[in-house]
Amino acid sequence: MRxxxxxxxxxxxxxxxxxxxxxxxxxxxxxxxADYVAQFLKQDLERFPDWKxxxxxxxxxxxxxxxxxSKTPAEGCDFLSESSLDxxxxxxxxxxxxxxxxxxxxxxxxxxxxxxGVGDHDIEAYFHLMLNRAMVTMGFFYLHAAGIVxxxxxxxxxxxKGTGKSTLSVALGKADAIVLADDHVLxxxxxxxxxxxxTSSMARITxxxxxxxxxxxxxxxxxxxxxxxxxxxxxxxxxxxxxFQDVKVTHVFFPEVTGKYALYPLSQGAALFHWLRLTRHLLxxxxxxxxxxxxxxxxxxxxxxxxxxxxxxxxLAMLTTVVKxxxxx
Numbered sequence: 001m002r003x004x005x006x007x008x009x010x011x012x013x014x015x016x017x018x019x020x021x022x023x024x025x026x027x028x029x030x031x032x033x034a035d036y037v038a039q040f041l042k043q044d045l046e047r048f049p050d051w052k053x054x055x056x057x058x059x060x061x062x063x064x065x066x067x068x069x070s071k072t073p074a075e076g077c078d079f080l081s082e083s084s085l086d087x088x089x090x091x092x093x094x095x096x097x098x099x100x101x102x103x104x105x106x107x108x109x110x111x112x113x114x115x116x117g118v119g120d121h122d123i124e125a126y127f128h129l130m131l132n133r134a135m136v137t138m139g140f141f142y143l144h145a146a147g148i149v150x151x152x153x154x155x156x157x158x159x160x161k162g163t164g165k166s167t168l169s170v171a172l173g174k175a176d177a178i179v180l181a182d183d184h185v186l187x188x189x190x191x192x193x194x195x196x197x198x199t200s201s202m203a204r205i206t207x208x209x210x211x212x213x214x215x216x217x218x219x220x221x222x223x224x225x226x227x228x229x230x231x232x233x234x235x236x237x238x239x240x241x242x243x244f245q246d247v248k249v250t251h252v253f254f255p256e257v258t259g260k261y262a263l264y265p266l267s268q269g270a271a272l273f274h275w276l277r278l279t280r281h282l283l284x285x286x287x288x289x290x291x292x293x294x295x296x297x298x299x300x301x302x303x304x305x306x307x308x309x310x311x312x313x314x315x316l317a318m319l320t321t322v323v324k325x326x327x328x329x
Contacts (some may be wrong), residue, residue: 015045020186020197025053033059042200058111099130141187147180164312171319173239198243204230212316252307262311271307
């Protein structure tokens with residue numbers, strides 16, 4: 001599908017959304033872009049009169065990027081070390097898609113220009129890349145991870161898709177823990193503390209997980225994610241949930257479905273290895289200062305917060321034991 005060349009929405013119309021605990025304002029000149037952001041973040045975009053934005057996201061469809069920007073970076077650039085024009089920090093350029101960040105604006109501004117006629121697949125790939133890199137330039141990390149609060153503990157489960165994050169989230173939520181998010185969190189570093197915040201109030205689970213935890217089934221939308229059918233539902237309707245709020249991280253886990261349950265602590269060096277393996281893609285061709293900042297962030301995380309590797313069983317009945325162990329560390 002390609003975007004139509006009419007039906008343009010005025011930039012004065014803005015909507016609000018969250019990326020974790022960050023308040024964001026979205027401005028678009030095509031309604032389709034707002035719909036895409038809502039689907040990508042699993043959020044309903046709304047308008048709040050007293051909204052204080054931490055940054056603005058501008059998505060602009062334009063007939064010609066070259067005509068819109070008088071000086072553009074080289075094709076394929078990644079993290080240019082110097083601003084190229086008017087304080088812009090280029091995030092990347094891919095021919096028909098250009099993204100840049102203006103840190104000195106109030107609030108800071110993240111802008112994306114898409115050449116008119118760009119297809120949905122390209123928009124999806126570029127937007128995900130742009131969002132990840134923008135968070136890095138602002139000192140945050142948008143992670144493929146689940147966040148849980150159990151008592152005074154903040155449990156962070158970081159792993160790629162298919163590693164059991166959503167199933168663990170539901171298992172812990174059913175055991176009265178508070179679910180921040182089942183799939184993505186925003187990770188921040190403060191003074192002597194790391195915090196995480198959930199990026200959506202929705203969760204997605206497979207048919208197997210639904211059958212095990214919800215005997216009556218879920219009255220929820222069935223969607224296909226990466227070729228797998230899942231039910232998408234509002235977390236707060238089934239368990240305690242707290243998205244968009246910062247919570248201190250006290251424990252880190254790297255889950256993987258191996259078919260047999262095991263839980264063992266990781267050395268600081270092993271924890272750092274896992275962090276770099278899972279996040280390195282966020283930092284393609286960085287400048288030296290950003291590479292240094294990235295390494296410092298995750299080195300301190302690996303040193304300051306204990307980490308475990310969790311091997312998950314295929315039999316979901318075993319999760320009762322897993323939950324008991326995870327919440328008693």
